[in-house]
Amino acid sequence: MxxxxxxxxxxxxxxxxxxxxxxxxxxxxxxxxxxxxxxxxxxxxxxxxxxxxxxxxxxxxxxxxxxxxxxxxxxxxxxxxxxxxxxxxxxxxxxxxxxxxxxxxxxxxxxxxxxxxxxxxxxxxxxxxxxxxxxxxxxxxxxxxxxxxxxxxxxxxxxxxxxxxxxxxxxxxxxxxxxxxxxxxxxxxxxxxxxxxxxxxxxxxxxxxxxxxxxxxxxxxxYKGVCHVFVDEFADLEKAWNICFNAKVQRPGVCNAMETMLVHSKIADAFMPTMVELFKKAKVELRGDERARSYDPEYIKPATEEDWYAEYLDLILAVRVVDSLEEAIEHINTYGSHHSDAIVTENYTNAMKFLNRVDSAAVYVNASTRFTDGNVFGLGAExxxxxxxxxxxxxxxxxxxxxxxxxxxxxxxxxx
Amino acid sequence: MxxxxxxxxxxxxxxxxxxxxxxxxxxxxxxxxxxxxxxxxxxxxxxxxxxxxxxxxxxxxxxxxxxxxxxxxxxxxxxxxxxxxxxxxxxxxxxxxxxxxxxxxxxxxxxxxxxxxxxxxxxxxxxxxxxxxxxxxxxxxxxxxxxxxxxxxxxxxxxxxxxxxxxxxxxxxxxxxxxxxxxxxxxxxxxxxxxxxxxxxxxxxxxxxxxxxxxxxxxxxxYKGVCHVFVDEFADLEKAWNICFNAKVQRPGVCNAMETMLVHSKIADAFMPTMVELFKKAKVELRGDERARSYDPEYIKPATEEDWYAEYLDLILAVRVVDSLEEAIEHINTYGSHHSDAIVTENYTNAMKFLNRVDSAAVYVNASTRFTDGNVFGLGAExxxxxxxxxxxxxxxxxxxxxxxxxxxxxxxxxx
Structure with a gap:
């Protein structure tokens, strides 16, 4: 031996x-x-x-x-x-x-x-x-x-x-x-x-x-990366579409890719239709809660409790509509893996609250979670x-x- | 329950x-x-x-x-x-x-x-x-x-x-x-x-x-504190006596008190007789290797292998005579608990080597190990x-x- x-x-x-x-x-x-x-x-x-x-x-x-x-x-x-x-x-x-x-x-x-x-x-x-x-x-x-x-x-x-x-x-x-x-x-x-x-x-x-x-x-x-992007009610729509698309699609097989997208109910009507179209074109399978599914009930499959915990490492995304910043933060701290999470917002107070309250190794305002990496951060190899x-x-x-x-x-x- | x-x-x-x-x-x-x-x-x-x-x-x-x-x-x-x-x-x-x-x-x-x-x-x-x-x-x-x-x-x-x-x-x-x-x-x-x-x-x-x-x-x-003081061949004798006495006697029941004293063979004749007398007066039980015992074979009991690992938390001290700085460092890294260890020396190169090579949380030159403490270091409560x-x-x-x-x-x- x-x-x-x-x-x-x-x-x-x-x-x-x-x-x-x-x-x-x-x-x-x-x-x-x-x-x-x-x-x-x-x-x-x-x-x-x-x-x-x-x-x-x-x-x-x-x-x-x-x-x-x-x-x-x-x-x-x-x-x-x-x-x-x-x-x-x-x-x-x-x-x-x-x-x-x-x-x-x-x-x-x-x-x-x-x-x-x-x-x-x-x-x-x-x-x-x-x-x-x-x-x-x-x-x-x-x-x-x-x-x-x-x-x-x-x-x-x-x-x-x-x-x-x-x-x-x-x-x-x-x-x-x-x-x-x-x-x-x-x-x-x-x-x-x-x-x-x-x-x-x-x-x-x-x-x-x-x-x-x-x-x-x-x-x-x-450990695994169950990363989130939260599209706040005060998000800039262009930034939100770009960031969510990048975080999911640019390289889905890595730990800093987005696995769950959270959308504030007050912006969902303006944000979701275009977002769903973009993901559809990129062949991203979507699994949503009831309200998320309402934007395309045929394409968006129903999500189960397991989906909120899932690290797909693939072109699959869980989507949930939430009613407040607090609900988003609680979702992330409960189901996430404390890796990388982002908020898209133009609201200063919400941005700072998200930065403070989300219990993750890297917390972003208005940027893709895909940046979490020693080289990209400027630390060299990791x-x-x-x-x-x-x-x-x-x-x-x-x-x-x-x-x-x-x-x-x-x-x-x-x-x- | x-x-x-x-x-x-x-x-x-x-x-x-x-x-x-x-x-x-x-x-x-x-x-x-x-x-x-x-x-x-x-x-x-x-x-x-x-x-x-x-x-x-x-x-x-x-x-x-x-x-x-x-x-x-x-x-x-x-x-x-x-x-x-x-x-x-x-x-x-x-x-x-x-x-x-x-x-x-x-x-x-x-x-x-x-x-x-x-x-x-x-x-x-x-x-x-x-x-x-x-x-x-x-x-x-x-x-x-x-x-x-x-x-x-x-x-x-x-x-x-x-x-x-x-x-x-x-x-x-x-x-x-x-x-x-x-x-x-x-x-x-x-x-x-x-x-x-x-x-x-x-x-x-x-x-x-x-x-x-x-x-x-x-x-x-x-964890436990098996702390050492090494009296180098280039030690200032006054400093060595003071530091060793303080490290053992001032408060023996704590983790940063000295448990083993290492003495360079070239300074042992000059250092040991006075040191033994000081410890005797303070009722410190001594346990030494053969060469250490030679300075007072009646008072100094023979040390066993277990003594080198011992955290006495009491008025007991293990004593060993070593032939080099390297031997002292190896003893400390092998038997110690990586807590606090000190060298007494006036030699610059030996001091720096000891600081670099001793694998402990706190490494001292010419000071008592008793200082390892959040308050004493200036960090506040610990x-x-x-x-x-x-x-x-x-x-x-x-x-x-x-x-x-x-x-x-x-x-x-x-x-x-």
Whole structure:
């Protein structure tokens, strides 16, 4: 059986030394990895093909197989991520603030790595490179546990990363790969809180639930996105049509796409007919409550209670007519996933109330929910989008892979 | 059976509205609670006596009974905490930063409450007031679950807090008390991640383990303090004697007291004889490795492997002689609890290396570990001292009961 404990222990032991590595060394490692991935494109494709063939034999869905695929474009994408992360500022060692106490103690808060970060993910082998690059740059040891369906692709990528590390003198031990498809391995990993400082699950709801229920160490969840746009009674109609259309249609398969549209009853007559036509043309299936359906009872199917909770990740949209801003906010806080939600309004007080009261990682006024993304926000590459309420909410960038510790400079002070 | 789920649900439902409460209202509630506690001193003492009598009957230890006691001084202490927290700046709504993206989106990070904070604690009923006051000020709902031995004391304090809330128009529902001694109640509470956003255990190692292993929501741990002072070969002897003596003797029963002293072999001959004499006079029991024992083999008992892990919380100290800074750092990272550790040295490079490499919430140069405390650091009252590595390390103040969320101001932006 694969020795998970040994892997975690090695990751922990080396982690203490990573804080001393220079930014230059870490950047060179990332750039060398980028070069090697370009050079070994064919090897990567060969290994990836093994996974694709096995996946087809196992009867994986088309969507799953697509996520598994590493084509030219996606390999280029991984190369770009490595270069981008090399270009980001190094968060380690940043002293956020420092102050002096009356007794002369100088107290500072300095960013240090989390230590050992375990990533448990499914299908997309690109995550191997994305997660590892962020951990390398933030001086964390990383333990990678990908899905069994991607094991060959993940293994070859890890080997390339390790080769780059060896070439540049970055400790290889800081990049650990759980090279097994045994399901028990994950369970074992989740018990090792003496070695693993934080675990980040990325994948479907089932995986995330499993990790949250079994992990002894802190979990940072990148949960589903049930995002809303609320068209307020004081909305500008043009903005509302554009934003709702963009939030649903531009890329429906991602977590920041709109899944439920809420429309104020006082604007519904003016807003709905055009909106329904636009969605119809884009082949968006609509599921509405009774009042929403009244605008096109034939096209708009009846929504059930489950629809308000649904993350379709597809050209499907739930629609509900509400009678007040408060009702919209309550709907979002009750049925949403606390990811990204928007109001379209020209009314100042309603905009501010929505911003304050909606309990989500990202709350928008008059913009599409599709902007929630580390790169788009200007944070650089991201580990994912946290829907948790501790440590980090929203896009999890490099900085969020660190935590400030207190450093105290004295000259002999003792406590009276 | 006590309905834990109902309590948690109510705490959650009211939590969304707390973000809108003015700082003035929250401060008035705290000050009214302070006044009521002063006025109802006798009632508090009567209820506390019930717990003390029951505790004696159950055969609680002297130390336990002492922690349970609410005397005049401790009641004054609670009144002071309420006043102090009222005086602290309100962290809710603070916009930490805001920037503008090329497309005109204004993106900001704004501090918002965590939501529902559950505190599970033992013995000291003062925690009821400390925890509730910090949650009131930071607009969080609080669920209080104290130890069964303190149920009468905790209940009367909660009732006073609720009375103050009712008087000032602060929602009483935001202060919830698990009014039962059933052990199952804690287990049930720890499953309710749909209502409870974070759980903070405060108490012995057993309680904290239990919470960490059973909670589905994030846990912020306030774990034991196995703190070290390392006397480097380049230490100033006077500073070293003072700091070591202070760190051990000034208040041995607290988590930031020194439990193990590490001494560089090159300074041991000069440092140890005086140090041992000082500890002898203060009746500190010493447990050393072989080389440490050589300075007074009769007085210094042999240390076992367990001693390096021990949190004595008493006038007992483990002592070890090491041959290098590296050995000291490795000892601290291996056996310590990542709480507070200090180096005494006049050597710049050693000081910086210790600061960087010791993986603890608070790392000191030339000062006593006893300073790790929210008030002493200048943060105001604290919820405890986190030894975790996510969300907050070290003293957990008001700010750490909030989390920044993204607020985005647009004027119709959609994603291309």
């Amino acid at each position: 694969f020795n998970v404990k040994e892997v975690a222990k090695r990751a922990k032991e080396i982690s203490y030394s990573l804080v001393d590595l220079s930014t230059e060394l870490k950047n060179r490692t990332l750039l060398t990895a980028a070069k090697l991935i370009e050079e070994k494109k064919e090897l990567i494709e060969t290994e990836n093909r093994k996974d694709l063939i096995a996946g087809e034999e196992r009867g994986l869905s088309k969507a799953m197989l697509d996520r598994l695929l590493l084509n030219e474009k996606r390999i280029k994408g991984m190369v770009q991520v490595l270069k981008d992360v090399a270009n980001l500022p190094d968060p380690v060692g940043e002293v956020i603030k420092m102050w002096t106490r009356p007794n002369g103690l100088k107290i500072g808060k300095m960013r240090v790595p989390l230590g050992v970060v375990a990533i448990i993910y499914e299908s997309r082998p690109n995550v191997t490179v994305e997660a590892a690059s962020l951990c390398i740059k933030s001086s964390n040891s990383v333990i990678l546990k990908g899905g069994s369906e991607a094991i060959n692709s993940n293994r070859v990528l890890v080997n390339i990363l390790k080769e780059a590390a060896a070439k540049e003198g970055f400790p290889e031990e800081a990049i650990q790969f759980i090279d097994t498809t045994e399901r028990e391995a994950v369970k074992e990993l989740l018990q090792l809180d003496q070695f693993v400082d934080v675990v980040i699950p990325r994948g479907g709801e089932g995986l995330i639930r499993f990790v949250a229920e079994n992990a002894r160490m802190p979990v940072i969840k990148h 580990m994912g989008i946290s829907t948790d309420k501790v440590h980090v909410r929203g896009p999890m960038g490099l900085e969020d892979l660190t935590i400030p510790k207190y450093i105290i400079f004295g000259n002999g002070q003792i406590r009276e | 006590f309905n834990v789920k109902e309590v948690a649900k109510r705490a959650k439902e009211i939590s969304y509205s707390l973000v809108d409460l003015s700082t003035e209202l929250k401060n008035r509630t705290l000050l009214t609670a302070a006044k009521l506690i002063e006025e109802k001193k006798e009632l508090i003492e009567t209820e506390n006596r019930k717990d003390l009598i029951a505790g004696e009957e159950r055969g609680l230890s002297k130390a336990m009974l002492d922690r349970l006691l609410l005397n005049e001084k401790r009641i004054k202490g609670m009144v002071q905490v309420l006043k102090d927290v009222a005086n602290l700046p309100d962290p809710v709504g603070e916009v930490i930063k805001m920037w503008t993206r090329p497309n005109g989106l204004k993106i900001g990070k704004m501090r918002v409450p965590l939501g529902v904070v559950a505190i599970i604690y033992e013995s000291r009923p003062n925690v009821t007031v400390e925890a509730a006051s910090l949650c009131i000020k930071s607009s969080n709902s609080v669920i209080l679950k104290g130890g069964s031995e303190a149920i009468n004391s905790n209940r009367v304090l909660v009732n006073i807090l609720k009375e103050a809330a009712a008087k000032e128009g602060f929602p009483e529902e935001a202060i919830q008390f698990i009014d039962t001694t059933e052990r199952e109640a804690v287990k049930e509470l720890l499953q309710l991640d749909q209502f409870v956003d974070v759980v903070i255990p405060r108490g012995g190692e057993g309680l904290i383990r239990f919470v960490a292993e059973n909670a589905r929501m994030p846990v912020i741990k306030h 919820m405890g001292i986190s030894t975790d590595k996510v969300h907050v390390r070290g003293p957990m103040g008001l700010e750490d009961l909030t989390i920044p969320k993204y607020i985005i101001f647009g004027n119709g932006q959609i994603r291309e």
